[in-house]
Amino acid sequence: MITDQKRILSKEADLHSYAFDGSFGYYLPERVVQPINSDEVIDIVKLANQYLVPIYPRGQATCLSGGPLPVDGGIVIDMVKMDQKLEIDSENLIAIVSPGVITASIQKAALEKGYFYPPDPSSAHVSTIGGNVAENSGGPRGLKYGITGDYVIGLEVVTPEGKLIRTGGQTIKNVTGYNLTKLIVGSEGTLGIVTEITLRLIPKPKKSVSLMAVFDQLVDSGASISTILSSGILPAAMEIMDQSCIQAVENFKPSGYPTDAAAIVLIELDGHPVAIEDEIKEVATICKQLHARTVKVATTEEERGKLWEARKLVSPAITKIKPTKISEDATVPRSQIPRMFERLIEIREKYAIDLVVFGHAGDGNLHPNILADKRDQEEMRRVEDAVTEIFEAAIELGGTLSGEHGIGTMKAPYMEKELGIDGLEMMKRVKEAWDPNNIMNPKKIFPTPGVSKLVLTDD
Amino acid sequence: MITDQKRILSKEADLHSYAFDGSFGYYLPERVVQPINSDEVIDIVKLANQYLVPIYPRGQATCLSGGPLPVDGGIVIDMVKMDQKLEIDSENLIAIVSPGVITASIQKAALEKGYFYPPDPSSAHVSTIGGNVAENSGGPRGLKYGITGDYVIGLEVVTPEGKLIRTGGQTIKNVTGYNLTKLIVGSEGTLGIVTEITLRLIPKPKKSVSLMAVFDQLVDSGASISTILSSGILPAAMEIMDQSCIQAVENFKPSGYPTDAAAIVLIELDGHPVAIEDEIKEVATICKQLHARTVKVATTEEERGKLWEARKLVSPAITKIKPTKISEDATVPRSQIPRMFERLIEIREKYAIDLVVFGHAGDGNLHPNILADKRDQEEMRRVEDAVTEIFEAAIELGGTLSGEHGIGTMKAPYMEKELGIDGLEMMKRVKEAWDPNNIMNPKKIFPTPGVSKLVLTDD
Structure with missing residues (x-):
């Protein structure tokens, strides 16, 4: 006690x-x-x-x-005070960490020994690894390296009835019974409390290079992304920012970004130095063939930092538009990105909302962000409807409600739309079997009966 | 019907x-x-x-x-007649397949379009993808590329009560609710029947090179493996064969393998041609520094095939020793491989059994195989005890009962030893919630009460 x-x-x-x-x-x-x-x-x-x-x-x-x-x-x-353990085990290429450890500290500790912990949610400098595990957090590197759950190989968990269990272990391969590790990762604190995490690490890539391509047509940026991926190159990250996003960044901190461009695509390649040199040429050629207005390559740390600055400024920049930000992460199959962009533009116009779009284009994980003012109830009602339509569009295009942010309270009303009654029922059975008294983070993931859309207004 | x-x-x-x-x-x-x-x-x-x-x-x-x-x-x-669908979707880098499709056909269809489906269980030319999904099958490439479950992003499943559900989807990122996809992968047909599988593919590596190092001391082979991995190189595969294994292969088909060597390590590197050239030199240097007797490099398809022949002959070779083969896949943290080898040698001597060891050394997934004759009840009793001790050794060394073969009937008696009562109970709750009548592949994974060791004898 x-x-x-x-x-x-x-x-x-x-x-x-x-x-x-x-x-x-x-x-x-x-x-x-x-x-x-x-x-x-x-x-x-x-x-x-x-x-x-x-x-x-x-x-x-x-x-x-x-x-x-x-x-x-x-x-x-x-859980933030439970941050005592941060062990890097070089022999086994694993890290054993307490849930309260900040994600960036793990990345740093691994790098110091020559290893790499790839998941990089934007909040990595503030967020805890326990939170990342609960939400199965992603980030730009998901494209090549996968997300948090792809690195979690073992957990210590306190069950909803207060029993301590261990799932998985210290081995990369483990098929002993059901994969409870992956069941708990992303269960958003509804199946237990994670008290220790074993992460696999990988060797640090020898070199990273970045490239920025500016497009006058959204369709060309989309075509570049798929052409690069089918050329046999797997970039570490491929990020897209649409025009409204570029404009927000340029308004926030004028740096000469082309506010008349339809989209900026940022690409990061990593691996063996010689291999990258080849690949960067190939990527630049593809972008130019697909009508990129300019293609800029950054090889030094400093140049790379500058190229990625625009992407990093997106979040602070867009909150200047209006005080209330609704961040979504509806994700579609890669081939549907151009169509999803079209749908988002239609939704922006239909509901007259402030909508900017950026995100992890390579894996179809877009971030439509709606900016509003929660004191304006009429506007918030339009936002509610727009959000509903964004989710419907994602599902219609063969996608999913959430690529990396989780369901929580914000997307719970839409779960049945994606999973169907029976799919949702099978998830609920796991919850009920593990937490019969429903005390662990109730009303998350699962919809409240009768609530089938997001409510952002008070009345 | x-x-x-x-x-x-x-x-x-x-x-x-x-x-x-x-x-x-x-x-x-x-x-x-x-x-x-x-x-x-x-x-x-x-x-x-x-x-x-x-x-x-x-x-x-x-x-x-x-x-x-x-x-x-x-x-x-x-399920073998349900093999109608084998679609490669180039735009989304995925394959959508029926469960009865042979795994090698998927690899082949992907390669024809320039893509790569990495999981390569030894049975890939015979086994179905549905079986691979049920068992979460591995193979040598698990080290770098992961196993079946790492490529399954969506499933169509008939639940134990006959409802059709879909889990996951066609996107690489999907954190919508519990990860039922990964729960079903590896559940050995106890939670439902998979009727369609969506697999992610990756770009095909541009080149592959193999290397064979021969060691006089087991400890040197182990040290080479860990030194390579901590040098920043991640081979596609790292396989080990011990002396008894080399001898079995040489007896089966004389090809000049060094029967007096303590171990052979086979290493496969893949990626960009220039990068590999560097890496193969570095790997060879490490092996030589750690007293490898010889190091042979194979770059052409033909040379590579010859180098891997020894490894591929292991299974047919060892079944010539005695008719009954008990294949295990106890897996330990990489750093414990040398200790696990020692324990296996002790167990072989203690129970006077025919035990050969080979396996995926890079990821700690060894394959101790016991050869016996099931008509010899006395010998089979010694085998039962030896198997029990192998599992105990793996768990004591921080490992797991199964790295890639699954639990089934063979390892069920040992589940509580690894997971504890509470860990096993949480798995069982999932089974009971999903299959209340216990009709789906009963008596697999979960131990029969009172049975705490493998029984191979009739009396």
């Missing part, structure tokens, strides 16, 4: 810090506890299970889908 | 063909049905569920752990 009163927060001022995440909505918890080891987590969970109190594990709450929101009151379990 | 009587087998002669797999044990089913589409599968499953008849899906039954064995009688569902 937590005896250190400093790690049990109940003052209202403190509770307010735990009422929100990176998405939308504000819910005050009744208590916040800050465990520092598995035993404390077990005690809290057992107690909550006994008295049927809802509990909400959270890391730094950079979540964009409402995962950590204490929607039914109860106890927030703040 | 299946109306074509030719696809319902009930003659005893036919049933005998379905009584065994690649492991151990012989169980006659009561019927065999051969569906050709999902609707037929649904009808069979619904009927079985209504009348509480056990059903056993199977592909080509090359399984090494007892997965397809009809241990409780009932109906075998032979």
Whole structure:
């Protein structure tokens, strides 16, 4: 049991810090506890299970889908103080880490020993690895390297009834029974609380090179992306920013980005220096053949940093447009990216909303971001409808509600649309079997009966 | 319903063909049905569920752990005739396939379009992709490229109650709810019957080179493997064969392999031609520094084929030693490979058994194979004890019961040893929630109460 009163927060001022995440909505918890080891987590969970109190594990709450929101009151379990372990095991090419460790610290510790932990959610400098595991976070490098879940090979987990289990282990190959590791990764804290994580690492790529191509037609940028991928080259990342996004960045910090261009595509290649040299030439040729206005190559760290600056400024830049940001991550099969762009433009016009689009074009994972003002109820109603139509478009095009942000509260109403009644029912059976009292992060992932669209308005 | 009587087998002669797999044990089913589409599968499953008849899906039954064995009688569902679909979608870099398609056909179809489906279980030329998905099959390329489950992004599944669900989809990134795709992959046909599979493909590596290093000391071969991996090189495969294995191959087909060597290590590198040239030099230097007696490099297809011949002859060679083969795939963290070899040698001596060791050294996935004669009950009892001790050694060294063959009937008795009561209980809850009548491939993965070791003898 937590005896250190400093790690049990109940003052209202403190509770307010735990009422929100990176998405939308504000819910005050009744208590916040800050465990520092598995035993404390077990005690809290057992107690909550006994008295049927809802509990909400959270890391730094950079979540964009409402995962950590204490929607039914109860106890927030703040895991950030559980950050004691960060071991890099060179012999086995693995890292063993506590859930409260910041993701960027793992990347750094690995790099120092010559290894690479590829997943790079934009929040990596703030977010915890526990949060990344809960949400199965992605990032630009998903294209070549996969996402968080592709690197998690073992977990220590406190079940919703307070039992400590270990899933997977320290070996890359493990097919012993059901893959509970991958079941828990991305389960958004609804199936248990992760208290230790084993990650596989890979050798650090010898060199990275970046390239920026500017297009006058969206269709050409899309064609370049698919042509590069079918040429046998697998870039580490391929990011796209549409015109509204370029304009927002240029308004935010004038740097000479072409505000009249239809799209900018950023490409990162990594691997053996000689191989990259070949590949960068080939990529540049493809972009030029597909009518890129300009193609810029950056080989030094500094040049690369400058090229990626535009992409990194997107988030701060667009929040200057309007105070409320609804970030989506609807993902479509790569071949449908041009069609999805068209649909997004139609939706922007139909609902007269501020919509900018950027994202991980190589893997079909776009980020349509809607900027609005939550005090404007009429506007928010238009946003609600636009969001619904974005999800419908993604599903119609053979895609999915979420490529990397998770479902949380924000996309739960749309789950049945994608999965069907039976698909959703099979997920729910796992939840009910693991958490019979429904105390672990309730009302996430699964829709509340009767609620079939996102509600952002108060009335 | 299946109306074509030719696809319902009930003659005893036919049933005998379905009584065994690649492991151990012989169980006659009561019927065999051969569906050709999902609707037929649904009808069979619904009927079985209504009348509480056990059903056993199977592909080509090359399984090494007892997965397809009809241990409780009932109906075998032979999926090999459901092989209609094999689509390569170049735009999205995916393949959509029916479960009865032979794995090698997928590799071939992908290669013809310039793509690569990396998983390469040794049985790839015979086994079905449905069987590979059920067992989450591996192979030598697991080291660099991962295993079957790493390529499955979407499934169509008939649940144990006869509902048709779709999991995942056609996008590489998908974090919409629980990862049911990865839950079903490797669930050995206990959670449903897969009726369609979507696989991601990757660009074909531009070149492959192989290298064979011969060592006089097992410890040097182990050190070479870890030194290569920590040098920043990630080979496509790293295979090891111990002395008993080399001798078996040389006895089977004399080709001049050094029967006095302690171990042969085979390494495959792939990627950009120039990068590989560098890497092969570095790998050769490391092996020589670690006292390799000889290092041979093969760059042409023909030379490579010859180098890998020894490895490919292992299975036919060792079955000449004695008629009954028990193949294990206990897997340990890479750093424990030398220690695991020592333990295996101790076990061989202690129980006076014929044990040869080969396997995927780079990822710690060894294949200790025991050769025996099942008619010799006394010998089989020694084998039972040896197998138990092999599993205990793997778990003690931080490893797992199965790296790629699955649990089936052969390893079920040892599950609690690895997972603990609570870990096993959480797996069982998934099974019970999905298959309340326990009709889907019963008595696999989960131990029969009271049975805590493998039984290979009749009395």
